Amino acid sequence: MESQCDYSMIFPACPVLPADLPGRYRSLPRRNHLYLGETLRFLLVLRLRGGGEAGQDRVGSEACCRGESSQESPGPDSCSWAPLAASLSALASVCPGEEEPEDDDEEENGGGYRGCRAILSQQQPAGPGTPVTDPVVSCDEVIFPLSVSLDRLPPTTVKAKIVVTVWKRDSEQSRAKTLGYRALLLNSTPGQIFKEEQATFKAQVSTLLTVLPPPTLRCRQINVSGKHLTALKVLNTSSQDELCIRDVRILPNFNASYLPVMPDGSVLLVDNVCHQSGDISMASFLRLHSCSSQLPSMLCSLEEHNFLFQLQTGERPPEDAKEGLEVPLIAIVHWSTPKLPFTSGIYTHYKLPSIRLERPRFVMTARCDSPVQTHTPFRVTYTLLNDLQDFLAVRLVWTPDTNMVAGGRCLSEEERRVTQAAQEAVVCYTPINSLGFCRKGSSVTIGVTFMALKAGLFEDRERDGASGYHSTGGIPLGSAALLAPRAGCSVPG
Incomplete structure (x- = not known):
């Protein structure tokens, strides 16, 4: 039959x-x-x-x-x-x-964006x-x-x-x-x-x-003044239909923090990888809203939409927090197209590069007003956060060195030229400042006066590895070396 x-x-x-x-x-x-x-x-x-x-x-x-x-x-x-x-x-x-064929290496695109591989697509039932x-x-x-x-x-x-x-x-x-x-x-x-x-x-x-395939996703991770920012670019690269981007989220991938199951059935956590009991939660990544990032968004063929996320963490890490904490990430894009008659939306999961939370215990931040005028003194306010140990005395020393950087590495000729140009452009009025006693868990604030002799954007690398930017046309950030000589240690800022 x-x-x-x-x-x-x-x-x-x-x-x-x-x-x-x-x-x-x-x-x-x-x-x-x-x-x-x-x-x-x-x-x-x-x-x-x-x-x-x-x-x-x-x-x-x-x-x-x-x-x-x-x-x-x-x-x-x-x-x-x-x-x-x-x-x-x-x-x-x-x-x-x-x-x-699957490409193991995530390609680097223009502007520092990296391609993110889709790992899973799931449906949302129709209405x-x-x-x-x-x-x-x-x-x-x-x-x-x-x-x-x-x-x-x-x-x-x-x-x-x-x-x-x-x-x-x-x-x-x-x-x-x-x-x-x-x-x-x-x-x-x-x-x-x-x-x-x-x-x-x-x-x-x-x-x-x-x-x-689902929409193409590209990622760029930025660290600005200790804040972790992630930029996502969603592209309609191969679709013949118009796509509607309904939602974009970034979540920590807690599944990556577990080792394979042991023969006795137990499961161990990977060292220095965040897990669900840590201070990174499912709501730690906040999408920054703006007029250009409103959702839903319609993407025609070859169109793209950019989104910016910021990692929300406490001002100070918990006492038991580890330095160098690795956070595996995934991105979830909720999208649809009018050509899906039986599915109201699809959730596609992408693997993002992991971020690393250094969480230093001894931190110095710098702040000043802008703009800065040449040949006019300006003041930089330094704040020292000490969660490392008790120091009998701390000095703030402006000691630029054109030959060495952090770890004693010698500068190349190009790096030496850029560093010397920055030193000739900025003058520090008080190169040595005594901060006195600094107890663990406390903060110390001090103001230092500088003068910019030239306009431009300069990068200055210090002898002990501290680095900063000086801009006489925008926002200057002073660079200095943090020393605790009586405690017998040198701490970068």
Whole structure:
């Protein structure tokens, strides 16, 4: 009987309602591509072919299956067709048909942005609506409304293979029910089993469809005055349709902080990687709102939208916080397109580069008013935060060295030239300042007077590794060395 049927797989671009079956489905618009993460609903049309009649109306994605039959070819009005059609069942599945090679290295793009790899796409169920789920049987055809989810395909899938298996229900032999399949296989010859199975209806149909990737995501991480900022760029690079970006979030990936399960079933935490019991929470990354970052946002082909996030942490780390804490990150983009008839939105997860929270225990910050005029004294306010230890005395020393930087490394010729230019452009009135006793957990503030002799932006690297920027046209930041000679240690600022 399988060889006497034509099989058509039809992928409508709009929801299929009961009124559209069985006759109006031929006039529905068709889809020619899919999206990772969506729920695909389509029709499998099984049509009984009359004597010498060729398959009709095989529009859209279609595949045919031929098989041997032990029955004579009945006409459309044969009494054997209706009972057989009513006893058929169909099940759809999906697997990767073609994948593009995965690039392990995240490419560096213009402006310091790095490409972020999509790792998972999940759907948001569609809104109200009653799809057709039961087969529709007519005089010469059976229509199976089927659905399959594309959220388990690998992110590198470029073509999806849709497979539908059709079989006759209640065709299990009485011997199999009585003896079981194991006894049936042991006590029967293979030829006898195959001959008995030929009388049952079994067919499989498959086709390939193009899968479009989710929006492209690029990331740039910035550290400004101890604040961790992450810039995300969402691009519609390959879609043929307009995309709607509904929401963008950054979350810490707590799953990366666990080692594989031990043989005894225990799970250990990775050292220096944040976990759920730490001070980094799911709400630690705040999206900075502006007039240009309003959501939802529509992106046509090759358009992009930028978002800025800031990591919210306490002013001072907890006592048990570790220095050099690594925070693995993921980004979640909630997006949709008008061409998704059965899915109201897709959540795509991207792997972001990890950030590292140094959390120094001895910190110096600098602040001054702007703008700064040349040949006019200006004051820089330094604030020292000491969470390291008690110091008997601390001095703030302005000691630029054109030959050495942090760790005793020698400067290159270009670095030496830039450092010398910065020293000649800025003059410190009080190069040595005594701050006195500094207890652990306290802060000390002092003002230092400078004068800018030249206009421009200068970078100055100090002998002990402290660095800062001096700008006589914008905001200057003084650089200095923090020394605690009586305590026997030198601390960079």
